[in-house]
Amino acid sequence: MLVLSRKKGESIIIADQIEVTVVAVEGDTVRLGIRAPREVEVHRKEIYAAIQESNKEAASLSPEKKTLDELTKLFKK
Amino acid sequence: MASLDVQSNSGQSFKHEIRFEKGLPGFPDLSAFILEQSDPSLPFATLQSLEDTNISFLIGDPFAFFREYEFDLPPDVEAELEIKDIQEVMVWAIITLRGSLAESTMNLKAPLVMNKVRMCGKQVILDDSRLSLRQQILINPEDGGKQDAGIEP
Numbered sequence: 001m002l003v004l005s006r007k008k009g010e011s012i013i014i015a016d017q018i019e020v021t022v023v024a025v026e027g028d029t030v031r032l033g034i035r036a037p038r039e040v041e042v043h044r045k046e047i048y049a050a051i052q053e054s055n056k057e058a059a060s061l062s063p064e065k066k067t068l069d070e071l072t073k074l075f076k077k
Numbered sequence: 078m079a080s081l082d083v084q085s086n087s088g089q090s091f092k093h094e095i096r097f098e099k100g101l102p103g104f105p106d107l108s109a110f111i112l113e114q115s116d117p118s119l120p121f122a123t124l125q126s127l128e129d130t131n132i133s134f135l136i137g138d139p140f141a142f143f144r145e146y147e148f149d150l151p152p153d154v155e156a157e158l159e160i161k162d163i164q165e166v167m168v169w170a171i172i173t174l175r176g177s178l179a180e181s182t183m184n185l186k187a188p189l190v191m192n193k194v195r196m197c198g199k200q201v202i203l204d205d206s207r208l209s210l211r212q213q214i215l216i217n218p219e220d221g222g223k224q225d226a227g228i229e230p
Contacts, residue, residue, distance in 0.1 A: 038153045043202055047210075051187045051202060052103035054210050055171065058184070059104070059132045063174040068135075070178040071214070075119050075141070 090117045094127070096197045102187070107132060110198075112169075112191070122169060124189070139170040139185055142214060146185060154201050158192040167191040171200075178214060186210035 004012060011021040017037050024031040034042050092113040100107050107126045114122035120141035126132035139146045150166070160166055169189045174181045186208040191198035 038156065047186070047202065048102060051184070051200070051210055054173065054184055054187075055101055055103040055134075055200075058134055058171045058173040061174060063135055064176065067174050067176065067178055067181065071121070071172075071174065071181070072119060074214075 090114055091122070093196055095124075095191055097199060098197065099199065101200045102202075104129075104132060112136075121172075124169070124171075135172045135174055136169040136189060137172045137183060139168060139183060139188060142170075142183060143185065143212070148188070148203050148205065148208075150190065151201065151203075154190060154199060158190065158197055158199060159195055160192050165192050165194045167193045172214070173211070181214050182209075182211040183214055184210045185212045 006012065006022045008022050008025055011019050013019050018040060019033075019035040021033040021035075022030060023033045036042060092111065092115075095110050095112045097108050097110060099105065104126070107128050109127040111125045111127060112122055113125065120138035122136050124134040124136050150160070154160075167190075169191070171184045171187075171189065172181065173184070186205075187200050187202045187210060189198055190201045
């Protein structure tokens with residue numbers, strides 16, 4: 001991993017197009033500003049990882065008929 | 078674009094191929110899915126991968142489950158899905174159906190936003206810390222099965 005030191009207000013540029021700026025440093029929290037092309041998605045890593053995991057779990061479960069029936073009952077009047 | 082606080086899914090049965098050009102988180106290589114809603118009176122559907130037959134999601138209409146659920150569609154998503162009118166938008170959320178309904182959850186943090194005219198979609202990760210990706214599907218019969226969108230603890 002490349003490690004660079006930056007001060008508040010300083011930036012790094014990635015591949016000509018993506019700019020990451022240190023906006024503020026407060027205690028152990030660093031606030032980053034990110035400028036990137038629209039097609040480059042930026043996410044907090046732990047949230048993205050949690051959604052990956054949640055999708056994998058949802059896809060791996062084959063719903064039991066009993067639970068599906070219970071779910072259906074919520075909306076059948 | 079205005080908040081998506083309208084009921085977005087029509088009352089007609091639906092079976093169509095939907096493209097997720099960038100795949101879904103966890104499944105980056107799967108882009109072709111069949112969305113099928115067999116009973117239009119119920120707010121459920123399935124999303125079946127055409128590329129991996131083992132991959133299928135149970136999805137639900139989040140507005141039918143959670144009356145208070147709403148979000149602003151990020152402008153970059155609107156552009157990516159070429160959404161020109163709110164009427165083109167269809168919103169679903171992935172349900173994780175576990176052994177019992179009490180353990181089952183819906184992902185409100187990352188809804189599936191689709192353009193039903195262009196038949197393309199995207200799982201959008203919303204930047205709202207109040208939305209849970211494991212929102213319990215609780216039962217409140219007095220409220221017609223609806224409840225308020227949950228706040229993450």
